[in-house]
Amino acid sequence: xxxxxxxxxxxxxxxxxxxxxxxxxxxxxxxxxxxxxxxxxxxxxxxxxxxxxxxxxxxxxxxxxxxxxxxxxxx
Amino acid sequence: xxxxxxxxxxxxxxxxxxxxxxxxxxxxxxxxxxxxxxxxxxxxxxxxxxxxxxxxxxxxxxxxxxxxxxxxxxxxxxxxxxxxxxxxxxxxxxxxxxxxxxxxxxxxxxxxxxxxxxxxxxxxxxxxxxxxxxxxxxxxxxxxxxxxxxxxxxxxxxxxxxxxxxxxxxxxxxxxxxxxxxxxxxxxxxxxxxxxxxxxxxxxxxxxxxxxxxxxxxxxxxxxxxxxxxxxxxxxxxxxxxxxxxxxxxxxxxxxxxxxxxxxxxxxxxxxxxxxxxxxxxxxxxxxxxxxxxxxxxxxxxxxxxxxxxxxxxxxxxxxxxxxxxxxxxxxxxxxxxxxxxxxxxxxxxxxxxxxxxxxxxxxxxxxxxxxxxxxxxxxxxxxxxxxxxxxxxxxxxxxxxxxxxxxxxxxxxxxxxxxxxxxxxxxxxxxxxxxxxxxxxxxxxxxxxxxxxxxxxxxxxxxxxxxx
Numbered sequence: 001x002x003x004x005x006x007x008x009x010x011x012x013x014x015x016x017x018x019x020x021x022x023x024x025x026x027x028x029x030x031x032x033x034x035x036x037x038x039x040x041x042x043x044x045x046x047x048x049x050x051x052x053x054x055x056x057x058x059x060x061x062x063x064x065x066x067x068x069x070x071x072x073x074x075x
Numbered sequence: 076x077x078x079x080x081x082x083x084x085x086x087x088x089x090x091x092x093x094x095x096x097x098x099x100x101x102x103x104x105x106x107x108x109x110x111x112x113x114x115x116x117x118x119x120x121x122x123x124x125x126x127x128x129x130x131x132x133x134x135x136x137x138x139x140x141x142x143x144x145x146x147x148x149x150x151x152x153x154x155x156x157x158x159x160x161x162x163x164x165x166x167x168x169x170x171x172x173x174x175x176x177x178x179x180x181x182x183x184x185x186x187x188x189x190x191x192x193x194x195x196x197x198x199x200x201x202x203x204x205x206x207x208x209x210x211x212x213x214x215x216x217x218x219x220x221x222x223x224x225x226x227x228x229x230x231x232x233x234x235x236x237x238x239x240x241x242x243x244x245x246x247x248x249x250x251x252x253x254x255x256x257x258x259x260x261x262x263x264x265x266x267x268x269x270x271x272x273x274x275x276x277x278x279x280x281x282x283x284x285x286x287x288x289x290x291x292x293x294x295x296x297x298x299x300x301x302x303x304x305x306x307x308x309x310x311x312x313x314x315x316x317x318x319x320x321x322x323x324x325x326x327x328x329x330x331x332x333x334x335x336x337x338x339x340x341x342x343x344x345x346x347x348x349x350x351x352x353x354x355x356x357x358x359x360x361x362x363x364x365x366x367x368x369x370x371x372x373x374x375x376x377x378x379x380x381x382x383x384x385x386x387x388x389x390x391x392x393x394x395x396x397x398x399x400x401x402x403x404x405x406x407x408x409x410x411x412x413x414x415x416x417x418x419x420x421x422x423x424x425x426x427x428x429x430x431x432x433x434x435x436x437x438x439x440x441x442x443x444x445x446x447x448x449x450x451x452x453x454x455x456x457x458x459x460x461x462x463x464x465x466x467x468x469x470x471x472x473x474x475x476x477x478x479x480x481x482x483x484x485x486x487x488x489x490x491x492x493x494x495x496x497x498x499x500x501x502x503x504x505x506x507x508x509x510x511x512x513x514x515x516x517x518x519x520x521x522x523x524x525x526x527x528x529x530x531x532x533x534x535x536x537x538x539x540x541x542x543x544x
Contacts, residue, residue, distance in 0.1 A: 010367065012415055030326070031341050032411060035349040035378065036371035042355075043362060043370070052194045054346050 007040045019062045047072040076116035078217045091307045102231040106208040113213035117176045124175040129207050132185040136192040136199035150193040180219040188224040214304035218297045218541035220315045220335035234309030244306030251299030253520045254292045256528030258492045262289035263537045268480030276468030279461045283445035297539045323436040325406045348378040399450035
């Protein structure tokens with residue numbers, strides 16, 4: 001199974017120290033890359049992130065994305 | 076009632092005084108009364124349509140929050156009714172003779188609210204007067220911004236009179252009136268004059284610049300007045316601009332221009348289309364056949380096409396606006412496709428990090444956007460003819476001889492004011508300034524507006540451009 005970092009790397013979004021970055025503020029994630037990323041996450045982890053969870057705050061950091069994935073896995 | 080008029084200022088003053096005099100629990104009544112007066116000033120039919128929409132929205136949200144079954148169907152029926160009403164009244168399908176004020180703006184605000192209630196983001200408002208006070212808040216009933224209920228429904232009870240916030244509201248209103256009366260009105264005359272010379276390539280070229288500045292000063296002036304007026308009541312309306320002429324690409328431009336529309340389309344069109352059942356099912360097949368890279372692009376491109384089609388048709392159901400939307404879409408998709416190449420190019424050549432290259436990107440975006448914007452004021456045929464004339468009949472020496480319909484002193488004044496706006500945009504908004512400096516700025520702008528503003532008996536001011544959308 002691909003990790004979140006693998007997916008980001010495949011999408012050419014991976015950068016050094018990405019786990020300490022604000023992905024939205026740094027411009028790494030915009031609405032286009034966000035849709036692509038959510039699609040990858042949904043397909044890889046067999047989950048469905050609901051539309052109302054797709055907010056800048058939930059995708060601001062690697063940690064917040066991982067929290068969101070874990071929350072959806074538990075459902 | 077015009078947005079830039081003594082009647083508006085009087086109404087605003089009366090409502091603000093009433094707001095702070097009334098007991099806190101019933102403060103919303105002052106806003107509600109202001110809304111009714113403002114709305115009614117555009118006629119009885121307008122009043123019925125606007126308040127009819129609010130009533131339908133109120134009922135839909137309340138019912139949605141009470142029922143468990145058929146929620147999706149009800150939400151879809153509501154959205155269909157609102158879109159039908161928007162198209163019907165805006166394009167006079169079953170005409171009533173008038174286009175209701177700000178219908179394109181408040182319809183989107185209402186639809187967003189009901190969808191949020193459907194999604195369970197927040198509960199439905201049970202006080203219809205409070206809902207109407209916020210949704211029909213009269214400063215946003217001209218040209219937006221498009222609001223989210225949870226962001227603007229400030230609890231009127233908790234609003235305290237804050238002198239600093241109040242002054243900043245007044246300052247924002249004065250800034251807006253200054254921009255409209257001193258700059259936009261003059262640019263409007265120049266734009267109309269140059270538009271008449273549609274067989275002259277040089278005039279067409281010059282008009283790209285004039286229209287860009289005219290549209291920005293006009294639209295942002297109205298938003299300044301709306302946001303400033305909101306501050307007087309403790310309502311924090313969303314910003315609509317973030318230095319759009321500093322954009323380095325078309326996508327970046329659309330993140331900075333008419334932001335409230337962009338964010339609305341992102342949340343209620345772009346994401347829902349990207350993750351709709353049809354697109355997700357089709358994407359599973361694409362992932363299996365063509366791999367992950369193709370599966371990443373497919374939903375993005377489909378949703379981008381839909382968003383730009385909607386954006387085009389929101390501006391006008393005519394071929395020029397649909398073409399405008401589709402051209403924007405093509406540029407955005409090409410830049411998405413070329414993004415990896417740009418990234419490599421920027422890493423390889425260090426000059427791309429410099430200020431000169433940054434300025435080049437801003438100018439390139441401004442020009443590209445200007446060429447696309449020509450569709451705002453041309454038919455499709457006229458657009459292509461104008462493009463051809465700009466190439467075949469452009470003479471740089473003619474630019475300074477061009478008749479703009481305003482005196483040379485007016486041109487100098489506009490240039491000086493535009494330079495001042497540029498300097499103001501560079502000043503950080505959160506920077507604390509002394510009280511004297513703040514009052515001096517307000518005084519200078521009021522003085523400049525009184526002296527240089529285009530208004531008065533016999534002068535027919537131009538309506539805000541975005542009123543027509």
